[in-house]
Structures are given as structure tokens and as C-alpha cells.
Amino acid sequence: MIEVKALSKQFGAQVAVNNLSFKVDSGQFCVLVGTSGCGKSTMLRMLNRLIEPSQGQILIKGKDVTTQSPEQLRRRIGYVIQGMGLFPHRTVQQNIATVPKLLGWKKPEIDARVTELLTLFKLDAATFASKYPHQLSGGEQQRVGVARALAAKPELLLMDEPFGALDPLTRELLQDELLKVQQLLGITIIMVTHDLEEAIKMADVIAVMDKGTLLQLDTPEALLRNPKAGFVQELVGGSERPLRLLSTKQVSQIMTAPIAQATHPLPCIHAEASLREAMALLIWEQVEQLQVVNVAGQTVGQVSLHDLLQQGARV
Ligand SMILES: Nc1ncnc2c1ncn2[C@@H]1O[C@H](COP(=O)(O)OP(=O)(O)OP(=O)(O)O)[C@@H](O)[C@H]1O
Numbered sequence: 001m002i003e004v005k006a007l008s009k010q011f012g013a014q015v016a017v018n019n020l021s022f023k024v025d026s027g028q029f030c031v032l033v034g035t036s037g038c039g040k041s042t043m044l045r046m047l048n049r050l051i052e053p054s055q056g057q058i059l060i061k062g063k064d065v066t067t068q069s070p071e072q073l074r075r076r077i078g079y080v081i082q083g084m085g086l087f088p089h090r091t092v093q094q095n096i097a098t099v100p101k102l103l104g105w106k107k108p109e110i111d112a113r114v115t116e117l118l119t120l121f122k123l124d125a126a127t128f129a130s131k132y133p134h135q136l137s138g139g140e141q142q143r144v145g146v147a148r149a150l151a152a153k154p155e156l157l158l159m160d161e162p163f164g165a166l167d168p169l170t171r172e173l174l175q176d177e178l179l180k181v182q183q184l185l186g187i188t189i190i191m192v193t194h195d196l197e198e199a200i201k202m203a204d205v206i207a208v209m210d211k212g213t214l215l216q217l218d219t220p221e222a223l224l225r226n227p228k229a230g231f232v233q234e235l236v237g238g239s240e241r242p243l244r245l246l247s248t249k250q251v252s253q254i255m256t257a258p259i260a261q262a263t264h265p266l267p268c269i270h271a272e273a274s275l276r277e278a279m280a281l282l283i284w285e286q287v288e289q290l291q292v293v294n295v296a297g298q299t300v301g302q303v304s305l306h307d308l309l310q311q312g313a314r315v
Pocket residue numbers: 011014015016034035036037038039040041042043194
């Protein structure tokens with residue numbers, strides 16, 4: 001889907017991005033992490049030509065991005081930044097309708113899309129469509145920001161610290177919603193974050209950057225198990241590593257067959273919960289086994305302390 005070839009950007013004497021090359025497959029969620037000033041936002045903004053590279057090439061679906069005007073390109077690529085960037089004098093409906101309107105969609109088609117997106121992000125259309133950004137909470141504004149970016153059905157969504165300004169609970173809620181929406185729509189997402197826990201939760205692949213270069217591009221589990229020596233190891237290798245490893249998998253991936261008849265009831269965990277959540281429940285409840293249930297509340301398996309210890313261990 002995206003191929004970045006030997007991409008560099010200098011601002012005067014400052015090298016912000018230095019000879020970066022990587023590929024992101026269609027439908028993948030790629031997260032860029034690294035310390036402040038390492039070039040993440042510059043990298044992201046070159047993808048939709050908000051910044052022009054000094055050297056190198058970007059191909060999207062095999063086509064060089066410079067073969068289209070920046071405006072044409074940006075209509076095909078969703079872009080979400082921290083602190084919304086909504087148009088303050090336009091309603092939620094008008095904000096979301098911006099790009100479809102520019103593309104000449106018909107009114108009924110636009111209205112249907114706005115309602116569909118508001119519903120997808122759990123915002124009641126009758127209540128929210130006519131509101132202005134200042135009448136919304138931060139979390140609601142951010143949802144509208146993502147809905148606006150998805151309005152014209154882009155195949156690629158770029159997100160720069162989209163949840164950075166939100167409280168931890170709202171942040172987690174929006175992360176879960178975004179993951180569901182991505183699975184539903186199958187779009188490719190490239191997201192910048194400072195937050196390694198967020199990267200591990202959201203990413204299919206994590207790109208670790210330092211001083212304008214790409215140090216490692218790997219799945220969260222591979223990154224945690226085999227970080228390259230130096231900065232990547234420092235970033236992921238602390239005492240949190242076993243718990244972060246537990247965050248990369250769901251209970252359903254390691255559960256075993258349910259016990260036919262448990263002598264006494266076990267605490268329940270959802271099959272979609274992370275192994276980290278399962279570990280927390282085991283500690284909290286002082287038990288060594290959990291019963292795994294599906295959305296309908298039916299028992300589908302069990303998971304034990306022993307299984308979890310193995311998953312978080314060095315191999
Ligand atoms: N327009 C610009 N003019 C000059 N220097 C710039 C410009 N934009 C970015 N830089 C410099 O390029 C480097 C990379 O900046 P960038 O914003 O890409 O980093 P970042 O990793 O996204 O940082 P943060 O996480 O703090 O947002 C920084 O040293 C920054 O000062």
C-alpha cells in the first residue's frame with residue numbers, strides 16, 4: 001500500500017528525517033514511536049504532502065504521490081491531529097461533510113454518510129449533527145475529527161497524536177472504537193504517538209524512530225522480544241516488558257478447553273480481554289484460574305496463571 005524510499009527532510013541545517021525506507025501493507029495499522037523531535041510528524045506530513053521531502057520518494061498503491069496535486073492527494077487521505085482542528089464556525093454535520101462536498105457528492109449521499117459515521121462513533125445524529133465544535137467535549141470533538149477524516153472513504157488514514165489531549169478513560173474508549181472501526185472498514189492507518197502502551201495496543205507494526213532515522217520496524221511482540229541494542233532496547237526493555245508482552249495477546253488466543261465441572265465458580269474474563277487484564281484479575285481475585293466467556297456470557301474456555309506466566313516470559 002505505502003512504500004517510502006530513502007526519504008529525507010532538512011529544514012536548513014536541521015535534518016528532521018534521514019534516509020528513511022519502509023513499507024506498510026494494505027489494511028495494516030502502523031504506529032510511529034520515538035522521543036520528541038525525532039521526526040515522526042515530519043515523516044507523517046510528507047505522506048500527504050503537507051511537507052515536501054528534500055530527497056526520496058513515496059509511493060501509495062504503486063503511484064508516486066507527486067503525480068497528483070497536494071489537494072487531490074489529501075482528499076484521498078484522511079488526516080487527524082491532536083486537538084481536533086475542526087472548523088469552529090461549521091456544525092458537526094458541515095465539518096464531516098467537508099471533503100465529500102469538495103468531491104461533488106450529492107446531498108442525500110452526504111447526509112447518509114454523516115449519519116453513518118456519527119452512529120459508528122456512538123454520537124446520536126439527531127443530537128450532535130447541528131452542534132458546533134465548542135459545544136462538544138474533547139472526546140466528542142476528537143470522534144468528530146476522526147469521522148471527518150473518514151468521510152470520503154479514504155483507504156489511508158494518518159493520525160498525529162490523535163488522543164494525546166484526552167483523559168486516560170476517554171483515550172482508552174476511543175482507542176477501542178478506532179480499532180473496531182478499522183477492522184470494520186479495513187483501512188490502512190499510520191499513527192504517531194509518544195505512548196508506547198498505546199502503540200502496543202493499537203499496532204500491527206511499530207516503527208521506532210530516533211534522530212530522524214528508522215531503527216526497527218516490527219510487530220509489537222517481536223519488538224518486545226528482540227529489540228535492537230541501544231535506543232529500542234532502552235525504550236521497550238524496562239521492568240514493564242513482561243506486562244507489555246501480555247498486552248499483545250487476547251485471552252482467546254491462549255485459552256484451553258473449559259473444565260467440565262469446576263468444583264467452585266471461577267472469576268470470569270472476556271475472551272477478547274488482553275492477557276494483561278487476565279493477569280490483573282488473577283492477582284486481584286487471588287486465584288490461579290479464570291473462566292473465559294464470550295459476548296453472550298457462555299463459557300468458552302479457561303486460562304491459568306501458569307499459561308500467563310509462560311506468555312510473559314523470556315523464551
Ligand atoms: N517547519 C520546520 N522548520 C524547522 N525545523 C522544523 C520544522 N518542523 C520540524 N522541525 C524540526 O525537525 C525535527 C523533527 O520534528 P518533528 O515535529 O517531526 O518531530 P516529532 O518526532 O514529531 O516530535 P514531537 O513528538 O515532539 O511532536 C525537530 O528538531 C524540529 O525542531
